[in-house]
Amino acid sequence: xxxxxxxxxxxxxxxxxxxxxxxxxxxxxxxxxxxxxxxxxxxxxxxxxxxxxxxxxxxxxxxxxxxxxxxxxxxxxxxxxxxxxxxxxxxxxxxxxxxxxxxxxxxxxxxxxxxxxxxxxxxxxxxxxxxxxxxxxxxxxxxxxxxxxxxxxxxxxxxxxxxxxxxxxxxxxxxxxxxxxxxxxxxxxxxxxxxxxxxxxxxxxxxxxxxxxxxxxxxxxxxxxxxxxxxxxxxxxxxxxxxxxxxxxxxxxxxxxxxxxxxxxxxxxxxxxxxxxxxxxxxxxxxxxxxxxxxxxxxxxxxxxxxxxxxxxxxxxxxxxx
Amino acid sequence: xxxxxxxxxxxxxxxxxxxxxxxxxxxxxxxxxxxxxxxxxxxxxxxxxxxxxxxxxxxxxxxxxxxxxxxxxxxxxxxxxxxxxxxxxxxxxxxxxxxxxxxxxxxxxxxxxxxxxxxxxxxxxxxxxxxxxxxxxxxxxxxxxxxxxxxxxxxxxxxxxxxxxxxxxxxxxxxxxxxxxxxxxxxxxxxxxxxxxxxxxxxxxxxxxxxxxxxxxxxxxxxxxxxxxxxxxxxxxxxxxxxxxxxxxxxxxxxxxxxxxxxxxxxxxxxxxxxxxxxxxxxxxxxxxxxxxxxxxxxxxxxxxxxxxxxxxxxxxxxxxxxxxx
Amino acid sequence: xxxxxxxxxxxxxxxxxxxxxxxxxxxxxxxxxxxxxxxxxxxxxxxxxxxxxxxxxxxxxxxxxxxxxxxxxxxxxxxxxxxxxxxxxxxxxxxxxxxxxxxxxxxxxxxxxxxxxxxxxxxxxxxxxxxxxxxxxxxxxxxxxxxxxxxxxxxxxxxxxxxxxxxxxxxxxxxxxxxxxxxxxxxxxxxxxxxxxxxxxxxxxxxxxxxxxxxxxxxxxxxxxxxxxxxxxxxxxxxxxxxxxxxxxxxxxxxxxxxxxxxxxxxxxxxxxxxxxxxxxxxxxxxxxxxxxxxxxxxxxxxxxxxxxxxxxxxxxxxxxxxxxxxxxxxxxxxxxxxxx
Numbered sequence: 001x002x003x004x005x006x007x008x009x010x011x012x013x014x015x016x017x018x019x020x021x022x023x024x025x026x027x028x029x030x031x032x033x034x035x036x037x038x039x040x041x042x043x044x045x046x047x048x049x050x051x052x053x054x055x056x057x058x059x060x061x062x063x064x065x066x067x068x069x070x071x072x073x074x075x076x077x078x079x080x081x082x083x084x085x086x087x088x089x090x091x092x093x094x095x096x097x098x099x100x101x102x103x104x105x106x107x108x109x110x111x112x113x114x115x116x117x118x119x120x121x122x123x124x125x126x127x128x129x130x131x132x133x134x135x136x137x138x139x140x141x142x143x144x145x146x147x148x149x150x151x152x153x154x155x156x157x158x159x160x161x162x163x164x165x166x167x168x169x170x171x172x173x174x175x176x177x178x179x180x181x182x183x184x185x186x187x188x189x190x191x192x193x194x195x196x197x198x199x200x201x202x203x204x205x206x207x208x209x210x211x212x213x214x215x216x217x218x219x220x221x222x223x224x225x226x227x228x229x230x231x232x233x234x235x236x237x238x239x240x241x242x243x244x245x246x247x248x249x250x251x252x253x254x255x256x257x258x259x260x261x262x263x264x265x266x267x268x269x270x271x272x273x274x275x276x277x278x279x280x281x282x283x284x285x286x287x288x289x290x291x292x293x294x295x296x297x298x299x300x301x302x303x304x305x306x307x308x309x310x311x312x313x314x315x316x317x318x319x320x321x322x
Numbered sequence: 323x324x325x326x327x328x329x330x331x332x333x334x335x336x337x338x339x340x341x342x343x344x345x346x347x348x349x350x351x352x353x354x355x356x357x358x359x360x361x362x363x364x365x366x367x368x369x370x371x372x373x374x375x376x377x378x379x380x381x382x383x384x385x386x387x388x389x390x391x392x393x394x395x396x397x398x399x400x401x402x403x404x405x406x407x408x409x410x411x412x413x414x415x416x417x418x419x420x421x422x423x424x425x426x427x428x429x430x431x432x433x434x435x436x437x438x439x440x441x442x443x444x445x446x447x448x449x450x451x452x453x454x455x456x457x458x459x460x461x462x463x464x465x466x467x468x469x470x471x472x473x474x475x476x477x478x479x480x481x482x483x484x485x486x487x488x489x490x491x492x493x494x495x496x497x498x499x500x501x502x503x504x505x506x507x508x509x510x511x512x513x514x515x516x517x518x519x520x521x522x523x524x525x526x527x528x529x530x531x532x533x534x535x536x537x538x539x540x541x542x543x544x545x546x547x548x549x550x551x552x553x554x555x556x557x558x559x560x561x562x563x564x565x566x567x568x569x570x571x572x573x574x575x576x577x578x579x580x581x582x583x584x585x586x587x588x589x590x591x592x593x594x595x596x597x598x599x600x601x602x603x604x605x606x607x608x609x610x611x612x613x614x615x616x617x618x619x620x621x622x623x624x625x626x627x628x629x630x631x632x633x634x635x636x637x638x639x640x641x642x643x644x645x646x647x648x
Numbered sequence: 649x650x651x652x653x654x655x656x657x658x659x660x661x662x663x664x665x666x667x668x669x670x671x672x673x674x675x676x677x678x679x680x681x682x683x684x685x686x687x688x689x690x691x692x693x694x695x696x697x698x699x700x701x702x703x704x705x706x707x708x709x710x711x712x713x714x715x716x717x718x719x720x721x722x723x724x725x726x727x728x729x730x731x732x733x734x735x736x737x738x739x740x741x742x743x744x745x746x747x748x749x750x751x752x753x754x755x756x757x758x759x760x761x762x763x764x765x766x767x768x769x770x771x772x773x774x775x776x777x778x779x780x781x782x783x784x785x786x787x788x789x790x791x792x793x794x795x796x797x798x799x800x801x802x803x804x805x806x807x808x809x810x811x812x813x814x815x816x817x818x819x820x821x822x823x824x825x826x827x828x829x830x831x832x833x834x835x836x837x838x839x840x841x842x843x844x845x846x847x848x849x850x851x852x853x854x855x856x857x858x859x860x861x862x863x864x865x866x867x868x869x870x871x872x873x874x875x876x877x878x879x880x881x882x883x884x885x886x887x888x889x890x891x892x893x894x895x896x897x898x899x900x901x902x903x904x905x906x907x908x909x910x911x912x913x914x915x916x917x918x919x920x921x922x923x924x925x926x927x928x929x930x931x932x933x934x935x936x937x938x939x940x941x942x943x944x945x946x947x948x949x950x951x952x953x954x955x956x957x958x959x960x961x962x963x964x965x966x967x968x969x970x971x972x973x974x975x976x977x978x979x980x981x982x983x984x985x986x987x988x989x
Contacts, residue, residue: 467943
């Protein structure tokens with residue numbers, strides 16, 4: 001792992017516990033995020049994107065647990081780490097921005113206090129007054145002028161900016177944005193994305209961007225990782241994957257986006273993503289794939305290696321769409 | 323804020339008035355005739371008539387009620403129909419007896435309930451949690467009068483005997499041996515304990531359930547994602563949102579306890595508001611009953627106001643909407 | 649036992665909860681929400697670790713139910729299995745048995761007059777069980793009917809229901825109960841006679857008169873919630889009459905809360921009756937109530953006769969505990985979040 005890698009996920013497996021056993025929600029996911037890089041994780045709901053994000057900060061819900069693989073954040077292993085290590089990581093090495101700022105900010109505390117709390121938790125030497133002052137400054141930088149406001153007094157976009165300030169309060173080397181713009185209007189989305197970019201530029205932090213919105217990916221991502229049913233099906237530089245996807249699922253995703261410059265009708269992918277306990281054998285996508293054959297049912301496709309100019313793909317029949 | 327308070331008070335008045343009318347009518351129509359009770363030992367056949375006339379019991383109900391209310395509102399609460407004792411004195415004494423008991427019980431119970439509730443919510447399903455749950459179910463099932471007697475047996479008789487002491491460890495009657503903090507503790511400890519068992523049983527489970535829900539919310543997840551210690555997450559972030567329901571219940575129970583303490587009062591020989599209620603109902607003594615009702619109603623109103631202030635402090639959103647959170 | 653509460657909160661799951669006052673019929677806050685509140689209290693007192701760690705205890709519920717059935721059988725067979733007579737003629741032979749501690753001949757001992765305590769407990773159990781189940785039944789039936797009506801119709805009926813139940817918050821239910829219960833010849837506003845509280849039917853009537861209100865509010869709340877759901881409108885579009893919708897759609901979905909409330913109401917009624925008996929109201933001599941037995945034994949605290957307090961109270965406690973456990977188990981059983989894992 002090179003010194004500039006802020007996140008390294010290696011063959012991560014996460015299981016979901018049910019009454020009758022455990023089913024996989026993440027099945028051998030690997031990816032890396034370098035300093036200053038923005039990696040987007042895309043997929044439909046239920047693909048495991050949020051699970052991945054939560055696993056990095058060890059915030060999986062009690063019904064889920066890591067059953068294999070590793071996660072290294074700025075050199076520190078997360079899986080199996082002690083409580084103290086985990087706590088230092090959260091907010092210190094990793095800043096998380098969640099999807100719904102309305103629900104994610106505590107309604108009873110002023111925004112300035114919430115940001116200051118993040119500072120004090122990791123840099124107690126700053127002191128209470130110092131933390132407050134710094135919080136006010138950081139909020140000002142993202143465009144919030146009144147640190148004494150309560151979350152309900154702010155608009156959705158402003159709340160998300162507060163979340164951003166809070167997540168980056170300690171200039172963490174890794175930021176994770178879990179559907180951070182999904183609850184916002186397009187114009188506000190753009191502002192938040194801008195802020196994310198400028199913060200990254202200022203601190204050199206890496207960004208893991210979880211989203212289902214390919215438009216967002218196209219705007220900000222350097223690299224893309226496509227998840228389906230808990231597995232990586234395609235990964236590579238964003239420009240390539242979006243312009244010339246080789247996995248049928250990615251192609252389907254790209255084709256399903258309504259575009260003003262294309263007259264052709266929007267083509268949805270038939271069927272639904274499978275539930276974790278209902279995954280088809282072999283390649284999980286085969287039930288919805290136009291190229292599926294017997295081999296797809298028997299063998300799980302393995303993610304190939306990335307080559308210059310070529311994204312890595314996990315498919316028995318990769319290639320441009322017919 | 324002042325206007326809000328005033329509005330709440332004004333809204334409560336008609337309800338109180340209506341309640342007082344209802345009670346008055348019911349007690350007068352279906353209850354014991356105080357005149358009859360006073361004349362129980364008299365041989366004079368005209369006694370009842372005479373007493374009724376003297377006390378004004380022969381006048382129409384409406385007139386009696388209006389007189390009563392007028393007296394209450396002007397501060398002249400008159401004398402008890404049963405004993406001619408000053409009503410104000412009777413209620414004052416009763417209140418002085420009940421207030422410390424209920425006050426301490428609520429304080430102790432609140433602290434215990436929060437601690438137990440938090441403990442259970444942090445590790446739901448653990449052995450400790452199950453134990454607390456079992457104790458709570460038991461606490462809600464136990465008949466208070468029985469519990470009171472058992473507790474007396476244990477602390478006033480058995481324990482001293484086992485330890486070879488002369489004095490009861492804790493008293494079951496108001497302590498004649500003087501004042502002071504220790505003496506006060508020894509005489510209040512048992513009744514407060516008995517009252518608290520029930521309160522804690524209910525409150526702790528309520529707190530636990532509310533906190534479990536709260537700890538699963540997004541904003542608590544954010545607090546964890548910030549790297550805060552679990553203790554801070556639970557006590558500062560979690561408890562804030564989880565306490566509104568507890569506040570409601572505590573306020574409710576405050577009002578309810580005023581009358582509900584009668585059993586404890588009886589078992590521990592501390593006649594207070596509860597006993598006064600029961601006795602005045604038994605005697606058909608509306609002169610005491612109506613002011614009692616109004617005093618109790620006032621307590622309920624105050625308790626609810628305090629609760630409302632509590633909501634506003636706990637959840638700033640309430641300050642805007644003025645509505646109680648769910 | 650706990651009791652007290654305030655309506656106004658959405659009943660059912662989010663209801664208020666409390667363990668206030670030792671009187672189930674607490675002073676200022678009437679019985680109105682006692683059901684909702686205390687029911688919720690008891691329900692919450694059960695283990696509820698949330699969907700992640702929910703563990704069921706069907707065995708415990710079954711054991712508790714079995715215990716209740718066993719007690720009911722024992723009470724029913726009291727004349728047959730009791731060692732003695734609950735109200736014997738005080739012959740010298742009987743008096744000679746006085747003041748005996750628990751033994752094989754008298755498992756719960758005898759009192760100052762030589763009366764076997766186990767016998768009296770069994771007969772007292774009869775009263776407790778009859779009152780408990782009677783009140784629960786009447787409260788549920790009347791409460792559900794009124795609540796359904798109010799919840800379905802809305803309008804002035806609903807408003808009236810809410811105001812009436814609100815009123816009983818301020819009125820000390822205890823006061824009303826004592827008044828009515830103390831009246832040896834109660835009448836329904838002079839139109840017809842009612843059974844007095846000294847008999848079981850009268851006690852059932854009195855306690856139900858205040859006990860139906862929590863049920864009504866629960867059912868009303870459920871109906872209001874269910875009405876918002878689409879299928880009610882769909883049914884009416886399909887031409888179903890109001891009555892039909894209520895019976896075939898709304899009521900079956902309310903069965904859960906109704907059954908749970910009913911089970912818990914039994915416990916409350918049992919304790920309420922005991923408390924009233926302890927205060928001297930209710931079944932009178934020669935009938936026996938567990939509450940009056942304890943009241944009679946109050947003076948034995950600290951003496952060697954203290955077992956006269958212990959056993960009746962213990963039976964009462966265990967009975968209510970078992971009933972509450974059954975109620976809690978039923979609540980778990982009806983939980984819509986019933987998913988494994």
